[in-house]
Amino acid sequence: MFRRPPRPLLPFLASLALASTASTALAAPPSFVIHPYLQHLSPAEVTVRFELATDAPASVEVRSGDTPASRIESPASRFHSVTLRGLQPATSYSYSVRSGDLSSDAATFTTSHHEPDRPFSFVLYGDSRSGSTPHGAVARAIEASASDFLVGTGDVVVTGGDRNAWLEFFAIEQRLLSDRCLFSAIGNHELTFPLKSRGPWIDYFAVDRNDRSTSWFSFRWGNTRFLVLDAMxxxxxxxxxxxRAELTKADTEPGIAHRFVVMHHSPFSSGPHGPNRPFLEAGMVDELVRHKVELVMAGHDHIYERGEARGIKYIISGGAGAPLYAYKRGPGSLAGVSAYHFVDMHVDGDLVTAVARRTDRSVIEEVSFRGTGAWQAPLAAAASASAPAPTASGPVVSAAGPDLPGSRESRCACSLPGSPAPWGPWLTLALPFAPLLRRHRYRRA
Ligand SMILES: [Fe+2]
Known part of the structure; x- marks a missing residue:
């Protein structure tokens, strides 16, 4: 009987692999894995970052009005970070990214400015991790707010080492981030297992992607100095x-009227995570008081809360997608609600206005303050326990209030300063490895 001779296995597999590679190369058109987004917007510069499906050179074209476009080339790579320099302050530009036949949708940005008398707006939001549906609703609602930039309170993703979580974040915020720069604090979930490093966060958001050590920065917009901290x-x-050095510098910075701090875990919060005890115990709140910081904006607790403590006003905005927590009024708290939300912020001279909105853009409350003065009475009708907003999310609670429907205690397994660790038994098992951990920071899941 005829018997077929055995086919050499390795050449056969190699030919299959080559055929597969060739067909993939032919079949896969160039595409964006992460669409272009803006970072580090200043009066004279902006960085455009994006990721391609394959290594390829790319270019960014930028123009203002009818002026000829400038093109900045970027060498072959999957991830590109292209800094556009020599821009004019408070000027609108259009830009697009090209790589071979691939071209991004046209997008625009407006550079920042240091003009003390020029008003500006930004959107505050955070804790988008875990919930793609509510996160999408928040992102779509923010798109309808005309702001100059975005401020994030951290916990962008649920697991910092999970690439898919990052891709989901960028997919949801693609339109938002193509036109507006997100200045985001790092959250504890950016540092969670299996990759307890700032690596991906640094790659996507840091000024210098080669500097793995820093995850804090400051920037100025108009008459305001923003200090964005790593709360962990x-x-x-x-x-x-x-x-301390930045606060001292801002004391005498010409044209500065406001000093705002952005951090993931606040020294003041009525949520289940409570206050950031290392920050308090290290005397850092004393520094904020001494240098006249007016406002601390944070997340971590998945609620909206507004309050004032030790003369510093604060907002907790952690309702951009993660499971909501119950709001129970604590010391210093003036209002709060368990709802997916974001906050429209507007600065005009010494007047600062905050409008907290639900995903349907209905107003939770509208409040304001001037400089180091106290919060002013809510301007909108929704901010009273006696006149609750007629939505399923529940009313703003301006006094000690009940748990709200749909809200619950934290289940995110976060272990934070001053709170008991829910993973105590695991910690016991891990104690023999404690010397391997760096001592000067905490990174809690
Ligand atoms: Fe958090």
């Missing part, structure tokens, strides 16, 4: 020194 710190080393 013990406050006994470089960041504490940096913050």
């Amino acid at each position: 710190d013990r406050w006994n080393d470089s960041q504490a020194e940096w913050l």
